[in-house]
Amino acid sequence: MALVEIKNLHKSFGSNHVLRGIDFTVEQGEVVCVIGPSGSGKSTLLRCVNLLEKPQEGQVIVRGEDITDPDCHLDAARQQIGMVFQQFNLFPHLSVLANCTVAQRTVLKRGQQDADRIARANLERVGLSDKIDAYPAQLSGGQQQRVAIARALSMDPALMLFDEPTSALDPELVGDVLTVMRKLALDGMTMLVVTHEMAFAREVADRVVFMDGGVIVEQGPPADVIGSPKEERTRTFLRRVL
Numbered sequence: 001m002a003l004v005e006i007k008n009l010h011k012s013f014g015s016n017h018v019l020r021g022i023d024f025t026v027e028q029g030e031v032v033c034v035i036g037p038s039g040s041g042k043s044t045l046l047r048c049v050n051l052l053e054k055p056q057e058g059q060v061i062v063r064g065e066d067i068t069d070p071d072c073h074l075d076a077a078r079q080q081i082g083m084v085f086q087q088f089n090l091f092p093h094l095s096v097l098a099n100c101t102v103a104q105r106t107v108l109k110r111g112q113q114d115a116d117r118i119a120r121a122n123l124e125r126v127g128l129s130d131k132i133d134a135y136p137a138q139l140s141g142g143q144q145q146r147v148a149i150a151r152a153l154s155m156d157p158a159l160m161l162f163d164e165p166t167s168a169l170d171p172e173l174v175g176d177v178l179t180v181m182r183k184l185a186l187d188g189m190t191m192l193v194v195t196h197e198m199a200f201a202r203e204v205a206d207r208v209v210f211m212d213g214g215v216i217v218e219q220g221p222p223a224d225v226i227g228s229p230k231e232e233r234t235r236t237f238l239r240r241v242l
């Protein structure tokens with residue numbers, strides 16, 4: 001069974017028909033990178049996967065459960081999905097450790113000791129063991145983004161969504177975040193990543209999905225989609241970003 005199965009997904013904002021019939025699956029342990037021009041619907045697609053946006057038509061099936069079904073227990077389904085945004089969205093008034101424990105406590109009802117232990121392990125995973133008592137404003141953008149990743153991992157997600165996680169970072173900080181993501185991929189985490197980092201997609205993705213105008217134009221192994229694209233639209237896009 002696929003971890004995520006998306007069937008004929010349509011999403012409009014008013015008269016703006018943004019997603020125009022998206023079909024694809026993400027298998028357990030797979031890393032899928034979504035690329036495409038600005039405005040093509042990449043963020044909307046990601047937000048539909050955990051129902052931050054409600055599609056008008058189609059299905060999102062997570063581990064066999066249709067989360068677009070009104071009878072689905074959405075909170076339980078969402079708990080399986082971690083999301084990391086371009087803007088890190090940390091709580092500014094909480095320490096790094098507390099940022100990584102608050103949802104464990106309130107959503108998963110973990111005790112403080114368990115939550116702390118899990119948060120510390122994940123902060124170590126992202127290389128921030130020495131920052132647990134710092135506050136977000138004392139950290140670089142790259143460090144804040146790694147805290148956001150540790151926070152998401154502390155919820156034990158089955159799937160991680162990343163929406164341009166390095167786009168807001170100074171160039172010299174991008175590498176640290178990509179290194180953490182590369183490590184996660186090697187650890188077997190299932191990941192759906194919207195990115196403009198073509199070198200990362202080429203190296204880490206099992207599959208690359210090229211979107212344009214709310215449809216998937218082409219998808220396949222990175223060596224095909226990035227290395228020798230079949231579609232003219234993909235070639236045009238890649239000429240602009242490579």
Ligand code: ADP
Pocket residue numbers: 013016018036037038039040041042043044045
């Ligand atoms: P991408 O991430 O590929 O740049 P988006 O999914 O952000 O594309 O946006 C696709 C289209 O949907 C754009 O035309 C954008 O203006 C529109 N859009 C996205 N979110 C909203 C929203 N919450 N309300 C209205 N329009 C939106």
Ligand code: MG
Pocket residue numbers: 042043044164
């Ligand atoms: Mg976007």
